[in-house]
Each structure stands twice: as C-alpha cells, then as structure tokens.
Amino acid sequence: xxxxxxxxxxxxxxxxxxxxxxxxxxxxxxxxxxxxxxxxxxxxxxxxxxxxxxxxxxxxxxxxxxxxxxxxxxxxxxxxxxxxxxxxxxxxxxxxxxxxxxxxxxxxxxxxxxxxxxxxxxxxxxxxxxxxxxxxxxxxxxxxxxxxxxxxxxxxxxxxxxxxxxxxxxxxxxxxxxxxxxxxxxxxxxxxxxxxxxxxxxxxxxxxxxxxxxxxxxxxxxxxxxxxxxxxxxxxxxxxxxxxxxxxxxxxxxxxxxxxxxxxxxxxxxxxxxxxxxxxxxxxxxxxxxxxxxxxxxxxxxxxxxxxxxxxxxxxxxxxxxxxxxxxxxxxxxxxxxxxxxxxxxxxxxxxxxxxxxxxxxxxxxxxxxxxxxxxxxxxxxxxxxxxxxxxxxxxxxxxxxxxxxxxxxxxxxxxxxxxxxxxxxxxxxxxxxxxxxxxxxxxxxxxxxxxxxxxxxxxxxxxxxxxxxxxxxxxxxxxxxxxxxxxxxxxxxxxxxxxxxxxxxxxxxxxxxxxxxxxxxxxxxxxxxxxxxxxxxxxxxxxxxxxxxxxxxxxxxxxxxxxxxxxxxxxxxxxxxxxxxxxxxxxxxxxxxxxxxxxxxxxxxxxxxxxxxxxxxxxxxxxxxxxxxxxxxxxxxxxxxxxxxxxxxxxxxxxxxxxxxxxxxxxxxxxxxxxxxxxxxxxxxxxxxxxxxxxxxxxxxxxxxxxxxxxxxxxxxxxxxxxxxxxxxxxxxxxx
Amino acid sequence: xxxxxxxxxxxxxxxxxxxxxxxxxxxxxxxxxxxxxxxxxxxxxxxxxxxxxxxxxxxxxxxxxxxxxxxxxxxxxxxxxxxxxxxxxxxxxxxxxxxxxxxxxxxxxxxxxxxxxxxxxxxxxxxxxxxxxxxxxxxxxxxxxxxxxxxxxxxxxxxxxxxxxxxxxxxxxxxxxxxxxxxxxxxxxxxxxxxxxxxxxxxxxxxxxxxxxxx
Numbered sequence: 001x002x003x004x005x006x007x008x009x010x011x012x013x014x015x016x017x018x019x020x021x022x023x024x025x026x027x028x029x030x031x032x033x034x035x036x037x038x039x040x041x042x043x044x045x046x047x048x049x050x051x052x053x054x055x056x057x058x059x060x061x062x063x064x065x066x067x068x069x070x071x072x073x074x075x076x077x078x079x080x081x082x083x084x085x086x087x088x089x090x091x092x093x094x095x096x097x098x099x100x101x102x103x104x105x106x107x108x109x110x111x112x113x114x115x116x117x118x119x120x121x122x123x124x125x126x127x128x129x130x131x132x133x134x135x136x137x138x139x140x141x142x143x144x145x146x147x148x149x150x151x152x153x154x155x156x157x158x159x160x161x162x163x164x165x166x167x168x169x170x171x172x173x174x175x176x177x178x179x180x181x182x183x184x185x186x187x188x189x190x191x192x193x194x195x196x197x198x199x200x201x202x203x204x205x206x207x208x209x210x211x212x213x214x215x216x217x218x219x220x221x222x223x224x225x226x227x228x229x230x231x232x233x234x235x236x237x238x239x240x241x242x243x244x245x246x247x248x249x250x251x252x253x254x255x256x257x258x259x260x261x262x263x264x265x266x267x268x269x270x271x272x273x274x275x276x277x278x279x280x281x282x283x284x285x286x287x288x289x290x291x292x293x294x295x296x297x298x299x300x301x302x303x304x305x306x307x308x309x310x311x312x313x314x315x316x317x318x319x320x321x322x323x324x325x326x327x328x329x330x331x332x333x334x335x336x337x338x339x340x341x342x343x344x345x346x347x348x349x350x351x352x353x354x355x356x357x358x359x360x361x362x363x364x365x366x367x368x369x370x371x372x373x374x375x376x377x378x379x380x381x382x383x384x385x386x387x388x389x390x391x392x393x394x395x396x397x398x399x400x401x402x403x404x405x406x407x408x409x410x411x412x413x414x415x416x417x418x419x420x421x422x423x424x425x426x427x428x429x430x431x432x433x434x435x436x437x438x439x440x441x442x443x444x445x446x447x448x449x450x451x452x453x454x455x456x457x458x459x460x461x462x463x464x465x466x467x468x469x470x471x472x473x474x475x476x477x478x479x480x481x482x483x484x485x486x487x488x489x490x491x492x493x494x495x496x497x498x499x500x501x502x503x504x505x506x507x508x509x510x511x512x513x514x515x516x517x518x519x520x521x522x523x524x525x526x527x528x529x530x531x532x533x534x535x536x537x538x539x540x541x542x543x544x545x546x547x548x549x550x551x552x553x554x555x556x557x558x559x560x561x562x563x564x565x566x567x568x569x570x571x572x573x574x575x576x577x578x579x580x581x582x583x584x585x586x587x588x589x590x591x592x593x594x595x596x597x598x599x600x601x602x603x604x605x606x607x608x609x610x611x612x613x614x615x616x617x618x619x620x621x622x623x624x625x626x627x628x629x630x631x632x633x634x635x636x637x638x639x640x641x642x643x644x645x646x647x648x649x650x651x652x653x654x655x656x657x658x659x660x661x662x663x664x665x666x667x668x669x670x671x672x673x674x675x676x677x678x679x680x681x682x683x684x685x686x687x688x689x690x691x692x693x694x695x696x697x698x699x700x701x702x703x704x705x706x707x708x709x710x711x712x713x714x715x716x717x718x719x720x721x722x723x724x725x726x727x728x729x730x731x732x733x734x735x736x737x
Numbered sequence: 738x739x740x741x742x743x744x745x746x747x748x749x750x751x752x753x754x755x756x757x758x759x760x761x762x763x764x765x766x767x768x769x770x771x772x773x774x775x776x777x778x779x780x781x782x783x784x785x786x787x788x789x790x791x792x793x794x795x796x797x798x799x800x801x802x803x804x805x806x807x808x809x810x811x812x813x814x815x816x817x818x819x820x821x822x823x824x825x826x827x828x829x830x831x832x833x834x835x836x837x838x839x840x841x842x843x844x845x846x847x848x849x850x851x852x853x854x855x856x857x858x859x860x861x862x863x864x865x866x867x868x869x870x871x872x873x874x875x876x877x878x879x880x881x882x883x884x885x886x887x888x889x890x891x892x893x894x895x896x897x898x899x900x901x902x903x904x905x906x907x908x909x910x911x912x913x914x915x916x917x918x919x920x921x922x923x924x925x926x927x928x929x930x931x932x933x934x935x936x937x938x939x940x941x942x943x944x945x946x947x948x949x950x951x952x
Contacts, residue, residue, distance in 0.1 A: 288791045291792070297784070298790045299791075300772030301812075302767045302771075302817060305823075338760060349826055354823060361819075
C-alpha cells in the first residue's frame with residue numbers, strides 16, 4: 001500500500017525548483033517559478049500591455065530590476081494581489097461554511113423530526129417507555145404535543161447557530177410552559193401531565209442533544225477544562241480540610257464513595273436533562289447513605305454539602321460545567337427548583353461554585369500553606385489517595401497478620417505435638433532404658449560375664465587361667481586323680497565355656513581343698529572327684545547344692561560355711577548360666593534373662609542338663625545326708641565343711657552313684673524320690689537357706705517341662721563325657737519328667 | 738419524584754381543595770439543631786432514627802389548614818461559615834425561611850441576625866421569615882433572653898418562637914404559623930414558577946455574586 005502510494009505523493013526536489021532551471025525553489029503561486037523568474041516572466045507578459053498604458057519611462061525604470069522604485073512597486077502589487085487572493089479565499093470559505101450550514105439546516109428542517117425518530121434507537125426507546133402514558137392522552141393533546149415538539153425541533157435546528165444559548169434555553173422553557181398550560185387547559189390529570197412533560201422533555205432533548213449540549217457558541221468547553229484543571233489542582237484537599245465526616249477507612253463507606261463517584265460520572269453519559277438530574281440524585285443518596293454510617297444518624301446539610309464537595313473533587317467528572325449548564329438551561333425549570341432533584345442539583349451547583357471560589361479562608365488554612373499546596377510545592381500528608389493506600393496497605397497487613405497468627409498457632413500446636421511426641425519418645429526410650437537397665441541390673445552379672453568371658457574364655461585368657469585351675473596339678477602329685485586331671489584338661493580343651501565358671505568355682509574350692517587336703521588325705525583323695533565333677537559340671541553344682549543344704553543342716557552354727565555355700569551357689573548360678581549360653585544358644589539366655597525369679601529358674605532351666613544336676617542335688621542330698629553326716633562326723637573342725645562340699649559330695653556321689661544307681665533304678669518311681677525330697681526338707685531344715693534351697697528346688701520342679709529340650713542335648717554331651725556321672729543326671733531328668 | 742408523590746397522597750388533594758407547595762429554607766449556624774427541628778416536624782423523631790430516615794437535608798411535610806393543604810419542601814443548608822456564600826443558591830425562590838439559633842449560644846443569635854438582614858436584602862420580597870430559638874429545653878443555660886429575641890423579631894416583622902426539637906415544644910406550631918402566613922392564592926405558586934424561569938438564567942452568575950458578597 002504505502003510503497004505504491006508513496007511514489008505518487010513524493011515530490012522530488014526537482015519539482016520544487018524553479019521552472020526556469022535556476023537553482024532557486026519555485027512556488028505554485030508563482031506558476032512554478034522562483035520569485036525572480038516569476039517577476040521576469042510577468043514583466044515580460046505585462047510589458048506589452050503596460051507599454052500601452054504606462055509610460056515608456058516607467059517601463060524603462062521597471063525593466064531594470066535593480067531600480068528600487070520598481071521593486072517597491074512590484075512588491076506593493078504583489079501584496080495587493082495576495083490580499084485579494086486571501087480575501088477571495090475567505091469569501092469562498094465563508095460561502096462554503098454558510099452553504100454547509102444551510103445545507104445542514106435544510107437537511108434538518110427538510111426531514112423534520114419524524115424520520116429522525118426512526119433512526120435513533122434512543123428515541124425509539126423513549127417512545128416505547130412512554131407508550132402507555134401517551135396512549136392514555138386524548139388525541140387532541142397528543143396532536144398538540146407533536147406539533148409543539150416538531151415546531152421546537154425545527155426552530156432549534158434551524159436557529160441553533162444563529163441564536164445564543166440563552167435564547168434557545170428560553171425557547172425550550174417556553175415550550176415546556178406552553179405544553180403544561182395546554183394540558184392544564186385540557187384538564188389533564190396532574191400525574192399524567194408530569195409524565196407527558198417528562199416524555200416531551202426527554203424526547204426533544206435526546207433529539208436535540210447534539211445541538212444543545214455544549215454548543216460551539218458557548219464557552220462551556222473552556223469552562224469544563226478550567227474546572228477540571230482547578231479540581232486537579234485541588235487534588236490535595238482531603239476530607240479533613242472540608243470538615244467532612246467521611247470515614248475513609250471504613251470499607252463500606254469507601255465502597256459507597258466509589259458508587260457515588262460512578263453515579264456522578266454517569267451524569268455525562270445521559271442525554272436527557274432529567275436523566276442527568278437523576279444521576280445526581282442517585283449520587284447524593286449514596287452520599288447520604290455513606291454519611292449515615294459515618295455520622296450515625298440522618299445526615300443534615302452541614303454534613304452533606306462538604307461530602308458532596310469532596311466527592312466532586314475526587315471524582316472530577318468530565319464536562320461538569322457543560323452538564324450543569326445543560327441541565328439548568330434545558331431541564332424543566334419547575335422541576336429544577338423543587339423536589340429532591342432540585343435540591344441535590346442546587347447542592348451540586350453550590351459544590352462546584354465552592355470549588356471554583358475555594359480560598360485558604362474557605363478551607364481555614366493559612367494563606368501561604370494554601371498557596372504551597374496549590375502550587376504543588378507541598379503535598380499534605382493525609383490526602384485521600386494516601387489514606388486509601390494506607391488503608392489498603394493496613395487492611396492487607398491485618399489480613400496477613402491474621403494469617404500469620406493462624407500459622408503461628410498451627411506451628412505452635414505442631415511444636416507442642418512434637419514436644420509431646422518427643423517426650424513420649426523420650427519416656428519410651430527412658431522406660432525402655434530403665435527396663436533394659438533393670439533387666440541389665442538384674443542380669444548384669446550374667447550378661448557382663450556372659451559375653452566378655454565367653455569370648456575371652458574361648459580364646460587366650462582361658463588358657464592362661466587354666467593353669468591355676470590346673471592347680472589340681474598340685475593335687476596331681478596325689479597320684480589318684482592324675483587321669484582325672486588329664487581328663488579335666490581334655491575337657492577344658494573340649495569345652496572351654498564350661499570352664500570359667502568351674503575355674504572360679506574351682507579356685508576357692510581347690511585352695512580350700514588344698515587346705516583341707518593338708519588336713520585330710522582322703523579329702524585330697526576326694527579332690528580329684530570334684531575336679532571330675534567340675535568336668536562334669538552337672539555334678540559339681542549338684543554336689544555343692546546338696547552339700548550346702550546338707551552342710552547347713554548339718555552345721556548351722558558356722559556362718560562361714562553358709563557363706564561359702566552361698567558363694568558356691570552364686571558361683572553355680574554363674575556357672576550354670578554360662579553354661580546355658582555357651583551350650584544352648586543366645587536365645588535361651590535371652591529368654592532366661594528377664595526376671596530374677598526366672599534367673600533362679602533359669603538356673604534350673606538352663607541347667608536343664610544341669611537341672612538334672614540341680615535337682616540332682618536334691619536327690620543327692622537325700623542319699624547324701626547319711627554320707628555327709630558320716631563325713632561330717634568324721635572331721636570335727638570347720639574345715640570339714642568345705643571339705644565335705646566337694647570331696648564329700650563327690651564321695652557320696654561317687655559312692656552313691658554307684659550305690660544309688662541301683663537304688664534309684666531299683667526304685668523306679670522317681671516321684672517317690674521327689675516326694676522324699678520335699679518331705680525331707682521341712683522335716684530337717686531350721687535355716688532359711690535350707691528353705692530357700694527347697695523353694696529353689698521347688699521352682700526347679702515347677703519349671704521342669706522347659707529344660708527337657710536342652711536337657712537332652714546336654715545330656716548327650718554329658719553322656720559323651722562321662723557315662724557314670726550321666727546316670728544321676730538322667731535320673732534327675734527322669735525325676736523332672 | 739418519590740417525595741413529591743408521597744406526601745401529596747395524604748391530604749387527598751381533590752377533596753381537600755387547593756394544594757400549595759412552598760419551598761422553605763432552613764438557615765442558621767451549624768449545630769443549632771436545624772435538622773433536628775425538621776426531623777421532629779417531619780418524622781416526629783429525635784435521636785431515635787428509623788432505618789428509612791437516611792438524610793435530614795431534604796424533607797417534605799404537608800400541613801392541613803382549614804381549606805388548603807400546604808406542602809412544605811424543606812431545604813436544609815450547611816451552617817458552616819465557609820459555606821455562607823452559597824446560601825443564596827438555596828434561598829432563591831424560597832417562599833419561607835426559618836432562621837434557627839441556639840438559645841444557649843449568643844453567637845448563633847448574632848449569626849441569625851446576619852441571616853435576617855441578608856434575606857431581607859436578597860431573597861424574594863414576599864418571603865416569610867421565622868426566627869426559632871431552638872433548644873428551649875436547655876433554658877437553664879440560656880444565653881439569649883426570650884424578650885430580646887422577641888423584640889428583635891417584632892422590629893423586623895418576623896415570626897418568633899422558642900422551640901425544642903427534643904421536647905417537640907412549638908415545633909409544629911412554628912410551621913403552622915408559617916403556613917398560615919404564606920399567601921395561598923394561586924398567584925403565589927404561579928409567581929414561583931415564573932420566577933424560576935428567571936432564576937435559571939441568573940444561576941450562571943449567582944456564584945460570582947455569592948463570591949463577591951463573601952469577599
């Protein structure tokens with residue numbers, strides 16, 4: 001498009017140059033010549049005619065251009081011509097303008113209102129709006145009405161540009177008055193008359209809006225701009241300056257302020273004056289509403305006028321003055337002076353006039369301050385905008401604060417819950433710890449000795465430790481037990497786990513035995529037997545238990561013996577336990593550990609192989625007592641006690657074993673033996689220890705069933721090691737069963 | 738529009754005979770109780786406003802006399818000094834005016850005197866002016882003597898009453914007195930309407946005039 005058009009429009013420099021080809025620019029007014037060439041050309045053309053009229057002299061003077069006179073004259077001529085041309089132009093323009101005007105007016109008047117009505121949808125709408133009212137009017141009145149309307153439209157349209165706006169206004173007002181008079185003459189109902197007047201007003205004003213609103217003949221537009229500028233200058237004025245009690249921070253009030261803004265701005269979009277008036281009324285009613293919530297009661301004019309001024313200032317409606325003038329000129333005057341609309345419109349006029357004449361005094365501000373504000377040097381801090389901004393900011397802040405509070409609460413609750421959870425977990429862990437500690441405390445000895453020793457036992461330390469237990473080696477010189485000691489070694493090698501307990505147990509026993517041994521050779525002779533027992537751990541405890549019980553029974557006087565026996569018991573328990581773990585498995589030990597009672601039981605349980613032995617103690621004592629008594633009888637001193645512990649026990653064991661086997665075997669009903677045991681302790685024991693042992697044994701009895709499983713395996717082991725010693729175990733096992 | 742239709746229904750215009758509509762302007766310093774007085778007269782309310790009472794600036798009330806129904810259209814004006822210059826726009830075309838002052842406030846009486854002078858000079862010559870000394874219930878703290886006001890009213894040909902919007906004392910009475918004093922012939926309302934036509938043209942220049950008077 002442009003590429004094609006541009007060449008056509010383009011004017012080359014050559015086109016602008018003088019036709020003559022001189023380097024000056026030409027001018028269309030000078031026929032495309034430059035001024036120099038144009039004069040030349042003209043002079044050449046004129047010269048023949050002039051030659052006739054003018055004198056030669058002048059021509060001569062003229063021809064030589066440098067001559068000043070000729071120049072001046074030519075210039076004068078030129079000016080004259082230009083003036084003429086300009087005048088012609090003006091005339092043409094004025095003619096054209098007038099013709100245009102005429103043509104429009106002719107067009108307007110020629111067509112008359114009717115064709116217009118069809119064209120404009122607005123007018124159609126008005127017609128429809130008032131159709132019912134118009135139908136109720138008598139045809140005479142409607143004829144009058146239409147005639148009046150047509151006449152008014154015609155006159156206004158034809159004379160719009162010739163008459164002053166005031167004359168037009170007067171015409172329109174006269175039209176209203178005539179109409180109302182006409183209807184009064186027809187005795188038309190007052191309400192209907194009002195409606196008909198409304199219709200006429202709306203109808204004519206909508207049609208004539210272009211002609212009558214802000215016509216070119218008035219200075220309305222300038223006034224509009226002036227007031228707009230003024231209001232813009234006064235943008236710093238806020239509610240406080242006006243003594244206006246609008247609560248700017250209230251959201252409801254703010255919403256109402258905005259609706260009243262829109263109402264006021266809507267005034268410009270309406271065409272009929274009463275519609276414009278209605279917009280003002282709407283705006284003012286909203287102002288009353290917002291004042292009601294701000295003031296707390298029905299607002300009086302004292303509050304209303306400042307609020308209206310404030311609204312006008314902040315809304316700065318377009319074409320405010322034009323609208324006001326249009327309403328005052330062409331609204332039915334009777335309507336404008338009375339009624340709500342009239343009152344509010346008067347207020348609006350007051351507000352506008354107040355704004356126009358606003359001074360420092362009227363705002364009760366110091367003169368210099370007012371000037372500063374007006375010049376924009378200083379901006380008051382609390383303007384509407386800033387307050388709105390502040391309000392929005394603050395409200396937003398509050399919203400956020402509320403949200404934050406909520407989040408805080410939630411976070412706190414989460415924290416609390418986590419604390420609770422933490423505490424619970426701590427408690428749980430603590431309880432677990434306590435329980436574990438308890439359990440550990442209860443099982444501590446066993447556990448501590450359990451693993452460390454077991455590990456150590458299995459490896460080096462045992463080897464180191466073993467020699468001392470080999471103390472029996474000292475005994476070894478006592479020739480009788482050498483093979484047994486050898487067995488011990490072999491056993492220790494075979495079953496290291498068993499040994500530690502045994503060793504512990506063995507040491508004191510050995511030392512005691514040694515001591516005893518010094519006293520008693522038969523005891524010494526018996527020593528190997530405990531060793532053998534220790535090898536056959538099943539037997540040793542059994543012997544000790546049995547012995548201790550028996551011992552106390554036998555010699556209650558001597559505490560040392562009892563302690564020793566207790567020690568032995570402990571040792572035994574340790575021994576037994578160790579044996580359990582080592583022998584059976586960790587599981588069994590774990591199962592054993594929990595309760596002390598169970599511990600005691602465990603001793604029995606674990607010792608299931610041993611239990612055989614533990615209970616074996618019971619059966620043993622039964623037979624033992626006699627033997628022990630026998631032995632005790634034989635040695636009178638304390639030392640006898642330890643000595644009987646092992647040497648004696650084995651002795652009877654050994655002795656009894658052989659003896660008892662047949663006996664027990666013979667007396668197949670094992671229960672009878674158990675009964676015997678149970679029967680016997682009550683009879684004999686006076687000491688607690690003895691009773692304890694009984695209870696122990698009783699416990700052992702109770703938990704008979706469990707040991708069975710392990711017992712067999714242990715028994716097998718024991719069986720491997722020694723057959724003759726197994727027999728009592730077996731027996732005991734049988735008893736347990 | 739609604740207000741215009743509303744009160745007109747009450748007196749039953751057809752049967753009641755003539756209806757005369759009058760524009761009444763309330764003048765007086767702010768906080769002398771102008772709107773309270775009107776609210777008491779129109780709504781019978783005092784500080785016990787119903788929801789329907791949104792504004793007290795523009796109210797209408799009809800008063801029935803023997804043969805005529807007088808419809809008052811009451812225009813409240815802003816009493817602040819700064820808006821004094823705008824008053825002419827309100828009282829132009831008014832047939833009646835009540836100038837209110839506070840009997841406990843001497844200054845308000847002084848302002849009332851200014852209003853009277855201004856109305857006599859600028860308002861329509863037939864305007865009926867009434868002087869109301871409001872807050873008569875606060876007689877204890879009276880600052881303006883009743884006699885003083887009465888003599889002033891007599892001198893200037895004004896109606897005078899001491900009123901109390903709170904106790905409703907003399908409220909209806911003062912409006913009735915005005916209604917009686919107003920010319921009820923057809924000319925009054927007719928003159929009003931013709932005046933309006935004139936006034937409209939003056940309106941453009943009126944603010945200037947007001948401004949001049951203020952300055």
